Amino acid sequence: MLExxxxxxxxxxxxxxxxxxxxxxxxxxGLVVEDKKIVQEIFKAKNLNKERSQDRYELAxxxxxxxxxxxxxxxxxxxxxxxxxxxxxxxxSETDREKAYxxxxxLIVAIHKGTFFSKNSWVLNDLEQxx
Numbered sequence: 001m002l003e004x005x006x007x008x009x010x011x012x013x014x015x016x017x018x019x020x021x022x023x024x025x026x027x028x029x030g031l032v033v034e035d036k037k038i039v040q041e042i043f044k045a046k047n048l049n050k051e052r053s054q055d056r057y058e059l060a061x062x063x064x065x066x067x068x069x070x071x072x073x074x075x076x077x078x079x080x081x082x083x084x085x086x087x088x089x090x091x092x093s094e095t096d097r098e099k100a101y102x103x104x105x106x107l108i109v110a111i112h113k114g115t116f117f118s119k120n121s122w123v124l125n126d127l128e129q130x131x
Contacts, residue, residue, distance in 0.1 A: 029041050
């Protein structure tokens, strides 16, 4: 389960609206307590996918390393990755599943015509399917 404050969620939504009509992405750092991932901070990341930026993202490795370093400095860890689906539902795609790792939660925010529409959080189970 992913626990995120309204303020941090609003920051992610604002990032998605700002990036529209392209996908945006970022990292969520926080604590893992039993089966709960508690988001403490988010880090915007650069989407390196220029050819299909409206329906794909490629999180910049240097942004991942920066967020990981900041997390470790605070005694935290990367607990998830967020990205947007411009003009598409907040449902995980096959591409999302193929690139996912079991240790992270994936927050997908749908932005329709430049406005927040919906959100869903997903994790990859032992059968490598999103739930």
